[in-house]
Structure formats: structure tokens, C-alpha cells
Amino acid sequence: MKEIIDFIKRAKHLIVFTGAGVSVLSGIKDFRGKNGLYKTMNAEKIFDLDVFKTDPSFYYKNTKEFIYGLDEKEPAVTHRVLSKLENAGYIKALITQNIDMLHQKAGSKNVIELHGSAKVHYCMSCGLETSESWVFEIARRGEVPKCKKCGGVLKPRITFFGEALPMNALNEAIKEARKADAIIVLGSSLTVYPAAAIPSYVVENGGKLMIVNDMPTPYDSYASLRYDDLATIFNYLEKEML
Ligand code: ZN
Numbered sequence: 399m400k401e402i403i404d405f406i407k408r409a410k411h412l413i414v415f416t417g418a419g420v421s422v423l424s425g426i427k428d429f430r431g432k433n434g435l436y437k438t439m440n441a442e443k444i445f446d447l448d449v450f451k452t453d454p455s456f457y458y459k460n461t462k463e464f465i466y467g468l469d470e471k472e473p474a475v476t477h478r479v480l481s482k483l484e485n486a487g488y489i490k491a492l493i494t495q496n497i498d499m500l501h502q503k504a505g506s507k508n509v510i511e512l513h514g515s516a517k518v519h520y521c522m523s524c525g526l527e528t529s530e531s532w533v534f535e536i537a538r539r540g541e542v543p544k545c546k547k548c549g550g551v552l553k554p555r556i557t558f559f560g561e562a563l564p565m566n567a568l569n570e571a572i573k574e575a576r577k578a579d580a581i582i583v584l585g586s587s588l589t590v591y592p593a594a595a596i597p598s599y600v601v602e603n604g605g606k607l608m609i610v611n612d613m614p615t616p617y618d619s620y621a622s623l624r625y626d627d628l629a630t631i632f633n634y635l636e637k638e639m640l
Contacts, residue, residue: 419585523550
């Protein structure tokens with residue numbers, strides 16, 4: 399375990415890449431994990447752009463709790479420790495596939511959201527953006543929020559299947575990865591591209607890789623440190639390092 403602290407302290411430009419696994423400790427369901435959303439509900443359909451365009455109510459009916467009920471979710475030890483490590487100067491950037499905003503809630507500042515989040519919604523007809531709370535109130539009832547200006551359907555700025563990743567976020571993430579001499583991958587099976595390619599930029603430059611995930615990843619053989627259990631490691635870091 400002491401190797402983990404050395405890994406963090408030796409890095410000059412350490413970045414972190416997080417996936418759904420880090421939020422499981424906050425009671426949010428993983429997508430591809432053992433009890434993941436893909437096993438229990440039709441996540442591919444919920445976040446499918448064509449389905450949304452034909453019938454937006456399918457998305458809003460199925461997300462009223464696990465997206466719009468997120469206010470009740472609290473950051474877990476993973477989010478807390480990552481925020482403290484950034485404030486202490488160890489972590490330079492945090493790249494996340496998560497849409498739950500828990501890193502920001504825990505106090506992380508330089509967060510790059512590769513799949514967006516539901517913080518902002520925009521009108522599918524006129525493009526008007528809003529982050530006002532009435533959108534959440536309607537969505538929490540499972541109803542479809544409509545544009546105040548033109549009545550068009552509002553869609554969250556979450557990247558759906560069939561949509562490209564937000565270019566700004568992706569470019570920012572690649573820029574950070576090219577600067578990094580070390581990367582820690584947490585709770586991601588690194589299977590969703592192009593996001594999953596981020597660690598390769600670090601490794602290609604001779605940077606070091608640590609992975610904590612409860613399932614195998616395609617990058618395991620490149621990792622100098624490899625662990626399964628996030629809770630054990632983050633409880634240890636919180637006690638021994640911070
Ligand atoms: Zn509109």
C-alpha cells in the first residue's frame with residue numbers, strides 16, 4: 399500500500415481518470431459492473447439519441463431518480479480524497495466519465511466531464527440553454543421539460559449513444575494526458591472509446607499508470623500498480639496521507 403503513496407508523491411504532473419465505479423460508494427449504480435445498470439435496466443435505450451428524438455418521455459420517465467434525484471447523493475470517500483489530493487497540489491486534473499457531478503460536490507476544481515452532465519439542458523429546437531431549477535423539478539416528476547421560449551423539448555448536456563463527445567472536454571483531457579507523467583484510473587473498465595484512450599497518451603510518453611477497478615481492463619498489462627478494491631485504498635489514503 400505504501401507504493402501508492404510513493405506513486406502519488408513522485409509524480410510531477412499527476413492526472414486521474416474516473417468512471418462509474420467511484421460513484422458506486424455513493425449509492426449510484428455502475429453501468430457495466432456486477433450489479434450495473436446494463437443488467438437491471440435498458441441504459442442503452444435510455445441514453446439513445448434516436449430514441450430521445452422520437453420519445454423523450456422514455457428518458458425522463460427512467461431517470462427521475464438516478465439522474466434527477468442526485469441531489470440526495472453525497473460524495474463518497476473516493477470523491478473526498480481526490481478533492482483533498484487536488485487541494486494539496488498532488489492532482490493536476492480530474493477527467494471523468496461520470497455525469498453525476500459528485501466530484502464537484504466534493505470540492506474538486508479542475509474536473510473535465512467527458513460525457514457532460516445534467517447541470518445544463520438545451521432546447522432541441524432553438525438551442526436555448528438553461529440550468530434553472532424548474533427543469534429539475536419537472537424532470538424529478540418524470541415529465542418532459544419544455545423550452546420557455548419556443549416549447550421545444552429540453553435535452554440534458556449528457557453525451558448520449560449516437561452523439562460525439564464534447565470536443566472541448568475531449569481536447570482538454572488529451573492536453574492534460576500529454577503533459578502527465580502519471581495517471582491513476584479509478585472505477586473504469588476503459589472500454590468506452592474515445593474516452594478510454596486517455597491513459598494511452600500517458601503511457602506512450604513513458605508515464606506511469608495505476609489502475610483500481612474490480613474488473614479487468616485492456617490496460618492492465620501496462621499498469622505498474624493494479625488493485626481491485628476502491629474502498630480499501632481510499633480509506634487507507636485518507637488515514638495515512640491526508
Ligand atoms: Zn427553444
